[in-house]
Amino acid sequence: MDSVMPLRTTTAATATAASAAATVRPRFSFQLLANPRPRKPAFSLSVPTTIFTTHRARILPQFTPVRAQEDNSALVSESTIPEGDALKIKEWEVERFQDEIAASQGIKIRRRPTTGPPLHYVGPFEFRMQNEGNTPINILEEIIWYKDKEVSQMKEKKPLLLLKKLLSSVPPTRDFLGALRESYSRTGLPALIAEVKKASPSRGVLRENFNPVEIAKAYERGGAACLSVLTDQKYFQGSFENLEAIRNAGVECPLLCKEFVIEAWQIYYARVKGADAILLIAAVLPNLDIQYMIKICKLLGLTALVEVHDEREMDRVLGIDGVELIGINNRDLGTFKVDISNTKKLLEGERGERIREKGIIVVGESGLFTPADIGYVQEAGVKAVLVGESLVKQEDPAKGISGLFGKDISC
Numbered sequence: 117m118d119s120v121m122p123l124r125t126t127t128a129a130t131a132t133a134a135s136a137a138a139t140v141r142p143r144f145s146f147q148l149l150a151n152p153r154p155r156k157p158a159f160s161l162s163v164p165t166t167i168f169t170t171h172r173a174r175i176l177p178q179f180t181p182v183r184a185q186e187d188n189s190a191l192v193s194e195s196t197i198p199e200g201d202a203l204k205i206k207e208w209e210v211e212r213f214q215d216e217i218a219a220s221q222g223i224k225i226r227r228r229p230t231t232g233p234p235l236h237y238v239g240p241f242e243f244r245m246q247n248e249g250n251t252p253i254n255i256l257e258e259i260i261w262y263k264d265k266e267v268s269q270m271k272e273k274k275p276l277l278l279l280k281k282l283l284s285s286v287p288p289t290r291d292f293l294g295a296l297r298e299s300y301s302r303t304g305l306p307a308l309i310a311e312v313k314k315a316s317p318s319r320g321v322l323r324e325n326f327n328p329v330e331i332a333k334a335y336e337r338g339g340a341a342c343l344s345v346l347t348d349q350k351y352f353q354g355s356f357e358n359l360e361a362i363r364n365a366g367v368e369c370p371l372l373c374k375e376f377v378i379e380a381w382q383i384y385y386a387r388v389k390g391a392d393a394i395l396l397i398a399a400v401l402p403n404l405d406i407q408y409m410i411k412i413c414k415l416l417g418l419t420a421l422v423e424v425h426d427e428r429e430m431d432r433v434l435g436i437d438g439v440e441l442i443g444i445n446n447r448d449l450g451t452f453k454v455d456i457s458n459t460k461k462l463l464e465g466e467r468g469e470r471i472r473e474k475g476i477i478v479v480g481e482s483g484l485f486t487p488a489d490i491g492y493v494q495e496a497g498v499k500a501v502l503v504g505e506s507l508v509k510q511e512d513p514a515k516g517i518s519g520l521f522g523k524d525i526s527c
């Protein structure tokens with residue numbers, strides 16, 4: 117067990133924000149949090165930055181008074197805060213606010229580790245456990261935390277203004293949805309989005325002699341309607357260079373940029389690098405972000421594939437305007453277990469009806485290996501499938517497609 121250390125005694129002023137600025141409070145009044153994460157910010161964003169030592173202390177150690185005072189002397193006056201620190205405090209406030217919105221929508225994935233470990237109140241003491249709140253709950257959260265740092269660095273090298281300038285010289289996007297529809301009506305089978313995937317956190321390296329352009333061309337020859345290109349480097353050994361290379365190699369299938377999007381900047385970047393579509397993961401993004409990102413996608417001519425894992429995410433996404441393409445991922449990102457009956461479960465009953473009414477195309481994702489699997493998800497209601505492992509492992513991925521569908525779908 118990690119070490120536990122008492123931080124300091126607390127006052128009501130540190131525990132209840134709204135009234136704390138006012139006057140002296142009796143000592144040893146405290147708030148006991150049964151479930152401290154995600155925690156309500158102890159002050160609202162509209163409260164001016166006359167806030168309290170507890171919060172300052174979490175991010176600005178120089179403000180830490182070891183013991184709160186019985187009078188207001190422990191409070192730091194606004195005028196003593198250097199401007200840069202005040203900005204950090206605001207950022208912290210916004211982060212906590214974002215976490216709270218996400219949590220209210222059932223999103224468990226946090227955008228980044230908590231700035232300081234959560235506090236536990238026991239008697240008059242606040243405790244914290246080392247590492248608590250700073251260990252990702254699953255692989256998706258780990259990926260997102262890393263992505264947060266990665267994107268900050270990438271943005272510095274290629275700011276949004278520069279990307280916007282580059283947009284004027286990129287070729288037009290290809291019609292991702294149109295390609296799926298065309299393939300479905302041509303073959304009577306779910307349209308294939310074949311994934312260019314070198315490795316994954318669950319399976320490790322899937323193909324040693326990995327040539328992304330050759331694989332993409334083989335997929336196209338084999339009858340794929342669209343391709344998905346993993347661009348995450350650290351966990352999937354993918355790259356934006358792969359996306360660009362495939363785009364520049366004369367491959368005609370529309371390309372999905374398979375990224376872990378947390379910021380609109382990434383959408384612009386994907387567009388500049390040759391994407392025709394981009395993945396938005398509901399387990400990571402709050403509703404408003406999805407809605408706003410879909411608008412950006414439309415502005416840039418991209419298709420948004422909005423991915424869900426469970427009923428709650430599906431219901432959220434069905435309530436968002438502008439969603440045209442939903443992916444149901446059969447992989448549990450906590451356990452990595454793949455269960456294709458997830459697709460069926462999420463398309464049953466009223467949900468399935470709403471999807472049909474809205475004309476949304478559903479993509480079955482992950483764990484599809486045989487013609488029986490394809491038949492099963494088609495029966496459940498999907499009009500497209502996204503397949504990586506079972507194709508990329510084949511010596512000839514084009515033949516792999518015929519094997520997967522039980523027939524040649526290339527003509």
Ligand SMILES: O=C(O)c1ccccc1NCC(=O)[C@H](O)[C@H](O)COP(=O)(O)O
Pocket residue numbers: 255256311313316317318319445447449481482483484502503504505506
């Ligand atoms: O593939 C993984 O191990 C994985 C782990 C964590 C997050 C995402 C992951 N996969 C992304 C995908 O959605 C799949 O690459 C895609 O659906 C294809 O799946 P498969 O056919 O099973 O390779």
